[in-house]
Amino acid sequence: xxxxxxxxxxxxxxxxxxxxxxxxxxxxxxxxxxxxxxxxxxxxxxxxxxxxxxxxxxxxxxxxxxxxxxxxxxxxxxxxxxxxxxxxxxxxxxxxxxxxxxxxxxxxxxxxxxxxxxxxxxxxxxxxxxxxxxxxxxxxxxxxxxxxxxxxxxxxxxxxxxxxxxxxxxxxxxxxxxxxxxxxxxxxxxxxxxxxxxxxxxxxxxxxxxxxxxxxxxxxxxxxxxxxxxxxxxxxxxxxxxxxxxxxxxxxxxxxxxxxxxxxxxxxxxxxxxxxxxxxxxxxxxxxxxxxxxxxxxxxxxxxxxxxxxx
Amino acid sequence: xxxxxxxxxxxxxxxxxxxxxxxxxxxxxxxxxxxxxxxxxxxxxxxxxxxxxxxxxxxxxxxxxxxxxxxxxxxxxxxxxxxxxxxxxxxxxxxxxxxxxxxxxxxxxxxxxxxxxxxxxxxxxxxxxxxxxxxxxxxxxxxxxxxxxxxxxxxxxxxxxxxxxxxxxxxxxxxxxxxxxxxxxxxxxxxxxxxxxxxxxxxxxxxxxxxxxxxxxxxxxxxxxxxxxxxxxxxxxxxxxxxxxxxxxxxxxxxxxxxxxxxxxxxxxxxxxxxxxxxxxxxxxxxxxxxxxx
Numbered sequence: 001x002x003x004x005x006x007x008x009x010x011x012x013x014x015x016x017x018x019x020x021x022x023x024x025x026x027x028x029x030x031x032x033x034x035x036x037x038x039x040x041x042x043x044x045x046x047x048x049x050x051x052x053x054x055x056x057x058x059x060x061x062x063x064x065x066x067x068x069x070x071x072x073x074x075x076x077x078x079x080x081x082x083x084x085x086x087x088x089x090x091x092x093x094x095x096x097x098x099x100x101x102x103x104x105x106x107x108x109x110x111x112x113x114x115x116x117x118x119x120x121x122x123x124x125x126x127x128x129x130x131x132x133x134x135x136x137x138x139x140x141x142x143x144x145x146x147x148x149x150x151x152x153x154x155x156x157x158x159x160x161x162x163x164x165x166x167x168x169x170x171x172x173x174x175x176x177x178x179x180x181x182x183x184x185x186x187x188x189x190x191x192x193x194x195x196x197x198x199x200x201x202x203x204x205x206x207x208x209x210x211x212x213x214x215x216x217x218x219x220x221x222x223x224x225x226x227x228x229x230x231x232x233x234x235x236x237x238x239x240x241x242x243x244x245x246x247x248x249x250x251x252x253x254x255x256x257x258x259x260x261x262x263x264x265x266x267x268x269x270x271x272x273x274x275x276x277x278x279x280x281x282x283x284x285x286x287x288x289x290x291x292x293x294x295x296x297x298x299x300x301x302x303x304x305x306x307x308x309x310x311x
Numbered sequence: 312x313x314x315x316x317x318x319x320x321x322x323x324x325x326x327x328x329x330x331x332x333x334x335x336x337x338x339x340x341x342x343x344x345x346x347x348x349x350x351x352x353x354x355x356x357x358x359x360x361x362x363x364x365x366x367x368x369x370x371x372x373x374x375x376x377x378x379x380x381x382x383x384x385x386x387x388x389x390x391x392x393x394x395x396x397x398x399x400x401x402x403x404x405x406x407x408x409x410x411x412x413x414x415x416x417x418x419x420x421x422x423x424x425x426x427x428x429x430x431x432x433x434x435x436x437x438x439x440x441x442x443x444x445x446x447x448x449x450x451x452x453x454x455x456x457x458x459x460x461x462x463x464x465x466x467x468x469x470x471x472x473x474x475x476x477x478x479x480x481x482x483x484x485x486x487x488x489x490x491x492x493x494x495x496x497x498x499x500x501x502x503x504x505x506x507x508x509x510x511x512x513x514x515x516x517x518x519x520x521x522x523x524x525x526x527x528x529x530x531x532x533x534x535x536x537x538x539x540x541x542x543x544x545x546x547x548x549x550x551x552x553x554x555x556x557x558x559x560x561x562x563x564x565x566x567x568x569x570x571x572x573x574x575x576x577x578x579x580x581x582x583x584x585x586x587x588x589x590x591x592x593x594x595x596x597x598x599x600x601x602x603x604x605x
Contacts, residue, residue: 033508034427038435041420041479048476049442052453059452066455107347114344117336127591129351134583136537138554139576143358146569152370154357186354218334240444247446250539254558268448268540275452276544285452292449299444 053292059285066279078286085270086290093266095177096184096252097245101238103185108192109234113222115193116200126197133190141254144183145170173263176256180264184251192237199233200226232309239302246298267291361573362386369570385574395575398556402579404467405542405552406535409474413482413531414524416475421486422516426498443480447473447540455544465547473541478531485530489523490516526593529586536583553579 060078064071115126132140147154150168159166169179203226211221249268252258258265258273267287274284336344361369362385363378389395424432454473455464463469493516501511517524542552557579561572 030508031427031429034423035429035431037419037423037427037512038432041416041483042435042438044416044472044476045438045442045479047457048454048472049445049450050438052450052457053445055453055457056449059456107350110343111347111351114336114340114347117334117340119336119344125348129348130587131355131584132351134533134587135576135580136539136554136583138537138539138557139358139580142557142572142576143354146361146567146573147354147357149569152374152569154376157374186350190351243444244446247448249446249448250554253539268446271448271451272540272544275455281452281456288449288452295445295449299441302444 056285056288056292059281060289062282064281066275066281071282074282078282079290082274082283082287082290086267086287088262089265089267089270089287090294092177092262092264093246093268096181096248096264096266097242099177099181100184100188100245100248101242103181104187104189104192104241105234105238107185108189109196109230111189111193112196112200115197126193129193130190132186133188135187137187137248137250138254140183140187141251144179144186145255148179170256171260173260176260176264180252180255183255184245184248187251188241192234192241195233195237196230199230203229235305235309239305243295243298243302246295358573358576361570362577364570366568366570385570386578388571389575389578392560395553395556395560398551398553399578401467401546401550402536402552402554405470405474405546405550406532408467408471409478409535410528410532412471412475413478414528417479417482417486417527418517418520418524419512420479420483421490422512424483425487425490426495439480439483442476447477447538451540451544454541458545464545465550467550469545470541470550470552471535473545474535474538475531477538478534482527482531485527486520486523489520493519522593526590529590533583533586536579 061073061075062071063074063077111129115122115129119125135143148169150156150166150171155169156166167175169175207225208221211225216224247268248266249272252264252266252269253272256264258269271284271287271291274280274287360376360378363381363383364375365378365380365382365384368375368379420435424436458464458466458469463472497515498511501515506514536552537554538552539554539558542555543558546552546555553575557572557575561568561575
């Protein structure tokens with residue numbers, strides 16, 4: 001990767017070459033200067049993001065611990081060890097990513113459509129509803145863990161007052177995932193809301209009015225005029241959210257730690273545990289390489305779809 | 312006002328003028344919006360209310376839903392806790408550092424990508440686009456080993472470098488959008504006037520994009536302030552940030568000091584709320600840029 005990003009500025013400054021000026025260009029002689037400006041970012045990115053992705057493969061071939069010095073070559077042994085785990089965690093991760101993408105999407109779009117109406121205090125409400133998105137993931141996690149708390153949580157308090165049985169939401173494998181998804185939904189619906197609202201407020205007014213003149217009902221106008229404009233941005237943020245959720249760490253780590261059992265154990269939490277609880281760096285790296293494989297497929301799909309949407 | 316300015320009949324107002332782009336809400340819509348707004352806001356209320364409640368009240372059977380005798384004790388305990396105070400300081404250092412480094416590095420990069428054409432330029436942009444999608448956990452093992460062998464593990468430098476890498480893509484694309492809007496003629500005129508490349512950058516471009524630089528700095532600050540994963544693994548106990556400190560300070564033997572935790576949550580969230588109020592009008596465009604370009 002580093003080879004292909006390296007420019008060859010020496011050629012472009014040769015004085016005999018005709019200096020062709022294009023818009024947005026400060027002239028060929030400045031290209032070296034131009035690249036030098038980007039060099040720190042490129043260097044940082046190559047060292048802190050690109051290199052670790054590649055180097056993980058090397059580590060994955062060794063039996064290497066965080067607490068013992070030295071390492072032993074084991075070939076693909078780590079992969080054989082983590083493969084069953086990987087498949088199971090991939091399922092959990094997919095479950096979380098799909099739910100944590102779809103739920104905020106539905107709620108975000110609903111709030112945006114409703115907030116698009118003429119309403120007193122609309123701007124205030126929109127501003128205040130951004131709060132859940134602002135809070136750090138750790139705070140959101142603790143807040144919902146507190147709300148769901150089995151002995152003192154407000155939900156169980158209300159249930160008791162209504163003489164209903166209490167629920168230990170975070171303590172049961174069947175409901176723990178739902179609890180994390182609720183927290184995640186609460187955390188990320190505002191940003192769907194903001195984007196969708198921005199689109200709704202820039203809809204071509206003429207089209208809506210023409211449709212109204214032709215006798216289209218409100219529902220028909222939404223279905224045939226607004227919706228086509230919304231699909232692009234909504235598809236885009238869904239894919240982004242999905243990819244972010246696929247690697248998200250903090251909420252699950254704080255709320256359930258992957259438990260109870262392995263009911264909420266996603267790839268990110270597993271990798272952390274392999275490396276920093278079991279101190280098994282080789283296994284963690286092998287897991288990372290497998291994960292990267294899946295991620296490449298997802299990203300590839302994302303870019304293909306993105307291209308399709310743009311054209 | 313004259314007699315002509317009667318409001319139009321109610322039914323029609325839905326189908327003309329503003330009624331089309333922003334229709335009125337029916338009863339069902341109002342109920343729906345209320346329910347959704349409560350889902351959004353009640354937890355925030357509960358966060359703040361618990362932070363002001365006395366511990367006895369929170370853990371009592373007839374616990375109130377409103378802090379009847381509001382107390383500042385939970386906040387006071389936070390500021391009496393030397394570890395948490397140090398974590399708060401670390402958070403400030405690391406987030407401010409990330410903001411400064413992000414602005415410097417991404418400002419230069421955005422200017423480069425916007426106004427210069429050279430081989431590899433597109434590769435750099437693709438690298439940032441793809442890089443934005445890589446989850447942090449994936450880099451964890453190598454980053455840990457790398458910083459360890461460089462002697463940077465458990466230092467501010469390591470944490471800031473890691474954070475900055477993750478803020479770079481959004482920062483670069485945000486600033487690039489702003490610099491793209493600067494007309495080339497200004498830069499060319501400055502060049503004709505004999506200004507050096509660096510002088511053009513710092514004396515012409517920089518002052519024109521100050522709002523963008525501030526927005527970038529604040530986005531980077533927020534990102535660093537909120538992170539858990541890198542702070543947990545690369546910062547070590549001495550340089551750990553508030554998000555990490557919170558996960559350990561309030562939980563003893565599986566039981567948590569919830570009022571204290573909520574007070575700490577309020578303190579942790581406050582800087583972000585302040586930044587949001589300052590930045591509100593840049594938020595949508597910033598988010599949209601991140602979504603569309605990301």
